[in-house]
Amino acid sequence: MRQFAVIGSGPAGFYTAEALAKSYGDTARIDLIDALPVPYGLIRFGVAPDHQSIKAVSRRYDQVAEGEAVRFVGNVRVGENVSIAELGELYDAVILATGAPNDRKLGIPGEELPGVIGSAAFVGWYNGHPDFADLDPPLDGEAAAVIGNGNVALDVARILSKTRKEFAGSDIVGHALDALDMSAIRTISFVGRRGPHQIAMTPKELGELGHLEAAEPVVDVADFPPLEADAALEPGQRKSITHLRDFAARDPAGKAKRIVFDFFARPVAIEGDGRAERLVVERTALDGAGQSVGTGETYVIPANLIISSIGYATPPIAGVPYDDRGGKFANDGGRIGDGLYCVGWARRGPSGTIGTNRPDGYEVAAQIAGAMPPGSDGGKAGAAGLDALLGERRARPTSFADWRTIEAAETAAARPDAPREKLVRHEDWLKVLGR
Structure with missing residues (x-):
């Protein structure tokens, strides 16, 4: 069994998780880790609210998150709840899909x-x-x-x-x-x-x-x-x-x-x-x-x-080589170092459309599959190790089932002419979950 951690649950993260799941089938487990308790990244927080047809791509991501190989782990901050080095010990590969949320x-x-x-x-x-x-x-x-x-x-x-x-x-x-x-x-x-x-x-x-x-x-x-x-x-x-x-x-x-x-x-x-x-x-x-x-x-x-609106930059992460000029992680075709990769804007800078992230994620997943062939076993702890670590640190991770509960609450609170009324604070999300 191979264990993978994808950091970020926006388009790049979901497409990468989808590609890894297809490459490895039931011989891998993929944790999709996000700092926020809710998924979708750019789709939820970046795409214009009056462009609902574009946001509909999240239905494809739902299929990924509900598959056997992929697990959504929200409300976990890399660098605060867990470090890159620790993730490297727990997973065969760590893929950074953190986007470029910082204004230039x-x-x-x-x-x-x-x-x-x-x-x-x-x-x-x-x-x-x-x-x-x-x-x-x-x-x-x-x-x-x-x-x-x-x-x-x-x-x-x-x-x-x-x-x-x-x-x-x-x-x-x-x-x-x-x-x-x-x-x-x-x-x-x-x-x-x-x-x-x-x-x-x-x-x-x-x-x-x-x-x-x-x-x-x-x-x-x-x-x-x-x-x-x-x-x-x-x-x-x-x-x-x-x-x-x-x-x-x-x-x-x-x-x-x-x-x-x-x-x-x-x-x-x-x-x-x-x-x-x-x-x-x-x-x-x-x-x-x-x-x-x-x-x-x-x-x-x-x-x-x-x-x-002159461009964006990926926020640096301690211990990860960074390209200041490009506003992205320093990488060679998506590879940063042994077991560490990046995709999407974190890989290539803020360019392209949402769809551009799909071939990008699949390309990096293919590199990983080449280095760690399906059927091989890295002997890493993966999800079990992460859960134990987060438990020790009293973190409060959210699951995709939790997201469905939040989604239902937002839908129920919607204005008559709106699909949902988004909750906008961590405490409100967690309150819906009874935490």
């Missing part, structure tokens, strides 16, 4: 001012992550700026723009829904260093901006290269540019909110009297290699809320 810093003056928030924190706030339940973002000003031109920035702007009615069917948490309903924000500016051809927004998500009830996208036609330049783009990118050109060609609809695309703008400072009030940007241009270069011209974008 802007590195400009004023980013410490109240009102400047990383997108991971803001997304966690409206998605019910316990670390951000008390974030209380300032929504009392008329203007917000979102720095970044990717899909997370797009999610943030859309959430800031929607009416209460448009959240019907979503699982946005109640405290965020109520706060957004009272928001004074009327202008949301996307701030990006380069131009329309360089955005990382996918067409389906970008197209949604054209159908908002109370907000309209605003794009300056002067920001586009000649129309014939679109032909050189990849098909998906070309569809996104088509949306942007359509937005630029529209007459103003007079809606209450505006989503302004501020291309060719590099943030250089955030200013304000005790809180963020304005974002200072430098006008940029593209050089011959398509990179943005400053022009020396600066201007101001009013903003009482500034959300930075």
